[in-house]
Amino acid sequence: MNGMTGGALARLAFWARGMVAIRDGRMEWPGFSCTEAEWARMRTLAAPIGAGTYQLFTLVNAAIFIALAALGIFCLFLPLATLLFPVPAETSALKFSLLLAACAFLIIGLGLPISMRLSSALLASKAIRAALVAAPGDEALAAKVSWQINRITLVLCGLLVPGILLFIAYDINAGPIISALKWLAIALMGVSVAVGALQRKKRG
Numbered sequence: 549m550n551g552m553t554g555g556a557l558a559r560l561a562f563w564a565r566g567m568v569a570i571r572d573g574r575m576e577w578p579g580f581s582c583t584e585a586e587w588a589r590m591r592t593l594a595a596p597i598g599a600g601t602y603q604l605f606t607l608v609n610a611a612i613f614i615a616l617a618a619l620g621i622f623c624l625f626l627p628l629a630t631l632l633f634p635v636p637a638e639t640s641a642l643k644f645s646l647l648l649a650a651c652a653f654l655i656i657g658l659g660l661p662i663s664m665r666l667s668s669a670l671l672a673s674k675a676i677r678a679a680l681v682a683a684p685g686d687e688a689l690a691a692k693v694s695w696q697i698n699r700i701t702l703v704l705c706g707l708l709v710p711g712i713l714l715f716i717a718y719d720i721n722a723g724p725i726i727s728a729l730k731w732l733a734i735a736l737m738g739v740s741v742a743v744g745a746l747q748r749k750k751r752g
Contacts, residue, residue, distance in 0.1 A: 552682040552690065557593070558672035559664050560690045561680055562605050564590035565597045580696050586689055596679035605671045613663035620655035653705040657698060 552560075567580065568591050582590065597605075629647060633639040 552686045554677050554680070555665070555669060555672075556690060557680045557682055557686065558677060559668045560686065560693065561593040561597055561676070562602065562664070562668050562672075563693055565594040565602045566606070568594045569602075580693075580700075582692075585685075586692075589683065589685065589689060593680065596676045601671060601673075601676070605667055608670060609663050609667040612666050613659050616659035616663060617655050620651065620659060624654065625651040649705045653701060656701045656705065660697065660701075661694075 567582075568587075570576075571587065625648065628651065629644070632647065633644065
């Protein structure tokens, strides 16, 4: 028996609407791969959501997330930075970047689900909810999406945030840490481009 609530199904439908638009545009979003059966289900879930409703959802979701991110910066990051690093001039770039990465992970990891929950609740009309019918496998699909978001967030905060800050702090010749992050980022982008081109070639 499927245990998806109406709100959870609506959130999954709005997420599916965006992913289907990306796929229809012959683009790929690295880290968010799905089976053909999952794509078919997401297309079904996305069907009741019109383009205008989805665009409004993205705007509302962005506004809520930005507000939550600002709250996280002022209530979490700044107090911790003040407590841990009372003398900014003596703070190492590595420690500061690790704190920022950890706070960013918490802010995104908690803020994005909350913003999606609120925005989908506001914009999922009765007509949309009535058209969404839960099916076997929806819980597993929602769990997979959640895991993919958390995984990308962890990679983003764990590599990109410290990498950028250390790159700025130590300039381009920052040593093996920044060099490794830089070449890893280049390699990941190269793999992403190659995979996207190959998949477009197969579909075309």
